[in-house]
Amino acid sequence: MIHGTATDLSEVPTGAQHAPPSVEASAHATAHALPQPSAILELFKPITWFPPMWAFACGAVASGVGWADHLWTIVIGILLAGPMVCATSQAVNDWFDRHVDAINEPNRPIPSGRIPGRWGLWIAIAWTICSLAVASLLGTWVFVAAILGLALAWAYSAPPLRFKQNGWIGNAACGFSYEGLAWFTGTAVLVSAFPDWRSITLAVLYSIGAHGIMTLNDYKAIDGDEQLGVNSLPVLLGPERAAQVACAVMIAPQLVVVAFLLAVGAPWHAAAIAALVIIQLTMMRRFLARPVERALWYSASGVPVFVAGMMVAAFAVRPLVAAAGGS
Numbered sequence: 001m002i003h004g005t006a007t008d009l010s011e012v013p014t015g016a017q018h019a020p021p022s023v024e025a026s027a028h029a030t031a032h033a034l035p036q037p038s039a040i041l042e043l044f045k046p047i048t049w050f051p052p053m054w055a056f057a058c059g060a061v062a063s064g065v066g067w068a069d070h071l072w073t074i075v076i077g078i079l080l081a082g083p084m085v086c087a088t089s090q091a092v093n094d095w096f097d098r099h100v101d102a103i104n105e106p107n108r109p110i111p112s113g114r115i116p117g118r119w120g121l122w123i124a125i126a127w128t129i130c131s132l133a134v135a136s137l138l139g140t141w142v143f144v145a146a147i148l149g150l151a152l153a154w155a156y157s158a159p160p161l162r163f164k165q166n167g168w169i170g171n172a173a174c175g176f177s178y179e180g181l182a183w184f185t186g187t188a189v190l191v192s193a194f195p196d197w198r199s200i201t202l203a204v205l206y207s208i209g210a211h212g213i214m215t216l217n218d219y220k221a222i223d224g225d226e227q228l229g230v231n232s233l234p235v236l237l238g239p240e241r242a243a244q245v246a247c248a249v250m251i252a253p254q255l256v257v258v259a260f261l262l263a264v265g266a267p268w269h270a271a272a273i274a275a276l277v278i279i280q281l282t283m284m285r286r287f288l289a290r291p292v293e294r295a296l297w298y299s300a301s302g303v304p305v306f307v308a309g310m311m312v313a314a315f316a317v318r319p320l321v322a323a324a325g326g327s
Contacts, residue, residue, distance in 0.1 A: 033116040033117065034119075039115050043090065043109045043120065044090050046083075048090055049081075049082030049083060050082070051179065051182075052182035053086075053182070054307055055180075055182035055183045055203075056080075057074075057078065058313075059184060059195070059203065060074055060077070060186040061186075061311065061314035062198070062199040062202060062317050062321060063191050064191075064322030064324070065190040065191060065322070070189075070190055073138065073190070076134065076137070077142070077185060077186060080146065081185060081186075084135075085131050085135075085146060085149050085153070085177075089150075089177070091120065091123050092153050093153075093157045093164075094120060095110065095121050095157070098110040099228065100221065100230065101224075103224035104223065104224035128153075131150060132146060132147065132150065138185075141185075141193070141194060141195075142185050142188050145181050145185045149177045149181045153177065156170055156174065165230055165231055166231050167215065167218065167231055167234075167236055168233070170232075171211045171212075171215055172211055174210070175214055178214075179203070179207045179209075179210040180204060183199070183207075184199075196324060198321055199321060202313050202317065205260070206310050208253040209251075209254060211249050212247065212248070213306065215232075215246035216298060217299065218232035218233060218234050219239065222292070233246070239292045240291060251277060254273060254276075254306070255277065257270075257273055257309070257313055258273050258274050261316050264316075264320060266316035266317070269313065270316070272312050276306075276308060276312070277309075283301060283305070
């Protein structure tokens with residue numbers, strides 16, 4: 001699918017002065033204390049790696065290039081999208097969100113003290129460097145995409161930009177990074193050039209739809225966001241209105257994808273995505289009735305239907321891109 005540092009309470013965003021003592025406990029931990037490997041893995045949030053890895057795979061399919069001679073390149077690219085760049089974004093976010101997490105998720109590695117001192121920051125920096133090193137092995141366009149994705153990861157969470165302070169901007173940055181850039185990278189790594197316009201079109205459309213998916217994730221942090229002045233869409237618009245916006249933002253780009261596939265001569269794939277949209281609309285009715293209670297449910301059950309359409313669309317344009325030479 002991104003995030004200076006404040007150790008003194010005077011530097012913490014308004015409201016964070018009331019965060020539990022555990023927030024600052026890790027900052028004053030013994031300098032020689034080391035984080036446990038299990039805590040580092042939890043910091044990287046493996047559950048969040050799937051969306052960019054899937055988007056990378058979709059981009060690879062949409063490239064129109066055969067995979068047989070590029071398996072290791074694809075494997076390295078998938079690892080770059082998930083356990084490298086996405087994991088980096090999670091580490092950055094957890095470091096700069098440690099005061100918010102002390103309210104919303106006090107058992108996270110940093111506020112709980114399992115990653116002590118400034119280790120959270122050092123891990124984020126080290127994994128940024130490692131991600132760039134891996135990206136440099138996969139070609140110019142992949143390296144450029146990695147730089148942009150990592151820049152968004154830091155800008156999303158870190159002052160002075162801290163895009164996540166505004167739900168409109170922050171979710172757009174996440175959606176672009178998690179879906180669009182990962183899709184772009186999946187195509188670019190195989191064609192070794194700037195991707196075909198059809199692949200780019202799908203990457204952009206699904207990036208827009210991912211904005212709504214990011215809004216679903218904000219429901220679990222409403223209390224902390226309100227206290228600390230993070231203007232997520234559920235805070236800005238209210239839970240009900242934000243849910244309506246999220247659903248509209250997820251559905252609208254998919255309808256454009258259906259029209260696009262019809263226009264380029266892929267009617268059966270368009271029909272399949274239309275069917276997936278109908279399934280999502282049915283599930284959205286249940287979500288909209290009680291958005292706060294059912295945001296997690298929809299993330300687990302409705303979002304997979306959305307991402308299934310991504311792969312259908314990728315297969316739709318694959319023969320067209322291949323016929324055009326892949327670029």
